[in-house]
Amino acid sequence: MQTPSPRLQANAGIALIAFVALSAGALFAVLREQQRPAIPALIWPNPPTLGAFSLSMAGGKMLTQDSLKGHWTFLFFGFTHCPDVCPNTLAVLKQTALRLSEDPTYRAQGQVVFVSVDPARDQPAALAQYVQYFDPNFLAATGPETALAGLTAPLGVIHARVPMTGEDYSVDHTAAIFLIDPKLRLLGVLSLPHEAAKLSTAFRDISAFGTQNP
Amino acid sequence: MLLLAGVLPSAALACPGLEVKGAWVREPPPASPGTAAFMSLHNAGASALTITGWRSPQFGTTMLHATLSSGGQTKMRGHAQLSMAPGEGIVLAPGGLHVMLMKPTGTLHEGEPVSLELSCGPQTTSFEMPVRREAPAAP
Numbered sequence: 001m002q003t004p005s006p007r008l009q010a011n012a013g014i015a016l017i018a019f020v021a022l023s024a025g026a027l028f029a030v031l032r033e034q035q036r037p038a039i040p041a042l043i044w045p046n047p048p049t050l051g052a053f054s055l056s057m058a059g060g061k062m063l064t065q066d067s068l069k070g071h072w073t074f075l076f077f078g079f080t081h082c083p084d085v086c087p088n089t090l091a092v093l094k095q096t097a098l099r100l101s102e103d104p105t106y107r108a109q110g111q112v113v114f115v116s117v118d119p120a121r122d123q124p125a126a127l128a129q130y131v132q133y134f135d136p137n138f139l140a141a142t143g144p145e146t147a148l149a150g151l152t153a154p155l156g157v158i159h160a161r162v163p164m165t166g167e168d169y170s171v172d173h174t175a176a177i178f179l180i181d182p183k184l185r186l187l188g189v190l191s192l193p194h195e196a197a198k199l200s201t202a203f204r205d206i207s208a209f210g211t212q213n214p
Numbered sequence: 215m216l217l218l219a220g221v222l223p224s225a226a227l228a229c230p231g232l233e234v235k236g237a238w239v240r241e242p243p244p245a246s247p248g249t250a251a252f253m254s255l256h257n258a259g260a261s262a263l264t265i266t267g268w269r270s271p272q273f274g275t276t277m278l279h280a281t282l283s284s285g286g287q288t289k290m291r292g293h294a295q296l297s298m299a300p301g302e303g304i305v306l307a308p309g310g311l312h313v314m315l316m317k318p319t320g321t322l323h324e325g326e327p328v329s330l331e332l333s334c335g336p337q338t339t340s341f342e343m344p345v346r347r348e349a350p351a352a353p
C-alpha cells in the first residue's frame with residue numbers, strides 16, 4: 001500500500017477542519033433548539049396572557065379569569081346547534097381527561113371549559129346539561145358579544161353567524177383547543193384533527209415546560 | 215325485527231344499485247336541538263346514481279351538510295346532491311359530510327333505531343340505523 005501524497009493529506013486535513021466546524025455548528029443548533037423545545041403546539045416565547053373577562057354559567061355563577069387561575073384549562077369554543085365538530089371535540093376531551101386521570105398535574109389542576117359563541121340560542125343552564133353529558137366535571141359558559149370578546153379577542157378566536165336553509169343559522173368558529181396555564185398564559189394551541197392521544201401528550205409536554213418556565 | 219346499520223331490505227322501487235353500510239346516528243346530548251347521521255354509500259349498479267333527497271319521519275328537517283375546516287376555522291354548509299358513478303362510493307363521517315337531523319319529534323337514546331329514506335329521483339331506499347353514543351371504531 002502506498003503512502004498518501006502530500007496533496008491528499010492536505011485535503012484530508014481540510015475535510016477534518018470542515019467536519020469539526022460543521023459539528024460545532026450542529027451542536028449550537030441543538031443547544032438553541034433546547035431553548036424552544038420541539039413541542040408542536042407550544043406557544044413560546046412570549047405567550048399571550050388572558051386579561052379580565054366575565055361569562056355566565058348555570059345557577060347564576062360566573063366564569064372569570066379567577067376561575068382559570070391556578071388551573072390548567074383546556075378551552076374550546078362552539079355552540080349546541082353544532083351536530084358534528086362540537087360533540088366530537090367534547091367526546092375527545094372526555095377521553096383526554098380519562099387518559100390524564102393519572103397525571104399528577106391534571107389531577108390537581110386540570111379542567112375543561114366549553115364556551116358557547118351562540119349566546120342567542122345557548123342559555124347557561126342548558127349549556128351545563130350539554131357538557132355534563134360528556135363529563136360531569138366539564139364547565140360551560142357564555143355571554144353577550146361584548147363579554148365574549150374579553151376572552152375571544154386575546155385568543156384570536158373568530159366566530160360568525162351564517163344563514164342556513166332548514167334552520168335559522170349556523171356559526172362558523174375557531175376549532176382549536178386552547179391550553180391556558182395557572183398564570184393565565186396561553187401556552188398551547190391545539191389544532192384539528194383533535195385526538196385524545198395527541199391532546200394528552202401535548203398536555204404532559206406543555207404543562208411540564210410551563211412549570212419549568214414560570 | 216329491526217334491521218340495524220346494515221344491509222338494506224331489497225324493495226322493488228329502491229334506488230338501483232345503492233348500498234348503505236355502517237349507518238349510525240350520534241346520540242344527541244341533552245339540550246342539543248338535533249344531531250347527525252353518518253354512513254358509507256356505494257353505487258353497485260351499472261349506471262350513475264344521484265341521491266336527491268333525505269327524509270326521516272323522526273325529524274322535522276333532514277338535509278345533507280358538509281363540515282369544512284380550513285385555517286383553524288370550522289364551518290358547516292349545505293351540500294348539494296350526491297352523485298356516484300358505477301362502482302363509486304362516498305363516505306359520510308365525522309368532520310366531513312353528514313346528514314343533519316334537526317327538530318326531533320321525540321327523544322333519542324343509544325341503541326334506538328332511526329329510519330332514514332334516501333331518494334334518487336322517483337325511487338327511494340329506506341333503512342334503519344342505530345343511535346350510538348360514540349363513533350364506531352374504524353373498520
Ligand SMILES: [Cu+2]
Nearest residue numbers: 083279290314
Ligand atoms: Cu350540519
